[in-house]
Amino acid sequence: METKAPALLNAVPPHGHVIVSEKWRNSSLIQSLKGVKILFENELGVADFHLANKICILYVSECDIIAANSYKRKLVRYRNASSSFQKLVLVENTRLSEQYLSIVQKFVVFDLGLTLLPVSGQSEASQLITQIVHGDSRENPFRRTSSSRLLDPVVLSLVQQVPGVGRVKALALLQHFSSIRQLCNAAPSELEPIVGQAAAQQIHSFFNKPTAAGT
Numbered sequence: 001m002e003t004k005a006p007a008l009l010n011a012v013p014p015h016g017h018v019i020v021s022e023k024w025r026n027s028s029l030i031q032s033l034k035g036v037k038i039l040f041e042n043e044l045g046v047a048d049f050h051l052a053n054k055i056c057i058l059y060v061s062e063c064d065i066i067a068a069n070s071y072k073r074k075l076v077r078y079r080n081a082s083s084s085f086q087k088l089v090l091v092e093n094t095r096l097s098e099q100y101l102s103i104v105q106k107f108v109v110f111d112l113g114l115t116l117l118p119v120s121g122q123s124e125a126s127q128l129i130t131q132i133v134h135g136d137s138r139e140n141p142f143r144r145t146s147s148s149r150l151l152d153p154v155v156l157s158l159v160q161q162v163p164g165v166g167r168v169k170a171l172a173l174l175q176h177f178s179s180i181r182q183l184c185n186a187a188p189s190e191l192e193p194i195v196g197q198a199a200a201q202q203i204h205s206f207f208n209k210p211t212a213a214g215t
Contacts, residue, residue: 011041011044011050012050012052012054013039013050013051013052014037014052015052016035016036016037016052016133016134017036017037017038017039017052017133018033018036018037018038018039018049018050018051018052018129018133019039019040019041019044019049019050020038020039020040020041020044020048020049021040021041021042021044021047021048021049022040022041022042023048024040024048024049025040027122028122028123028126029059029122029123029125029126029129030126032122032123032126032127033126033129033130034126034130035130035134036129036130036133036134044056045081046058046074046077046078046081047078047081047083047085047087049129050085051129051132051133052133053132054084054085054086055085055086055087055088055132056083056085056086056087056088057088057089057090057129058074058075058078058087058088058089058090059089059090059092059125060074060075060089060090060091060092060104061092062092062094062096062097065091065092065097065100065104066096066097066100068100071104072107075089075107075108075112075114076112078114079112079113079114086115087114087115088114088115088116088117089108089114089115089116089117090116090117090118090119090125090128091104091105091108091116091117091118091119092118092119092120092121093118093119093120094120094121101118101161102206104116105118105158105161106207109158109180109184110180110181110184110207113181116158117157117158118157118158118161156170156171156174158180159173159174159183162202162203162206162207163202163206164195164198164199164202164203165195165199165202165203169194169195169199172194172195173191173194173195173203176194183203183207184207185207186203186204187204188200188201188204191203191204
């Protein structure tokens, strides 16, 4: 690929293509991408991937989470980067990193206002990227412009990870609250009519528990 000017943060790849940061060239994620044309680029800024449907992706690995020394700063830079893209964060949820997932979710979704999707590893991430690339002629599935948009698979998956919330309750919550932030700030009395007393307390505790010192 011909080298472009440094300001490539808003570069949109052609249909069926994905622009990938050069550092991913020899990764298993790239090797697992099927039916996708790859354009490697050195100047993507903080983002790791650019997709044709104006979605950019930052990948947070198991090592990033466990080391816990720089991924938050990187996420803040990602959030603050000037871009017309919808910003998606993929986070490795593994046996080693799962204990930190709720802290990462709260920071990414509620503190930074970004969309987060847990993945089991690079193989699952490549499948997700492939699905988005092949569906890039449709409306951006991660852009939440209305309450109906909240029912996208990413947000639904996130809400279902709250203790006591399955698919049915997650759907009911997302139909009632107009944003993830509103759900996060809901009092138990607001949640109870939708999911019942026990689940309401669990949801409220999940979103309001203190994070560990220094995280």
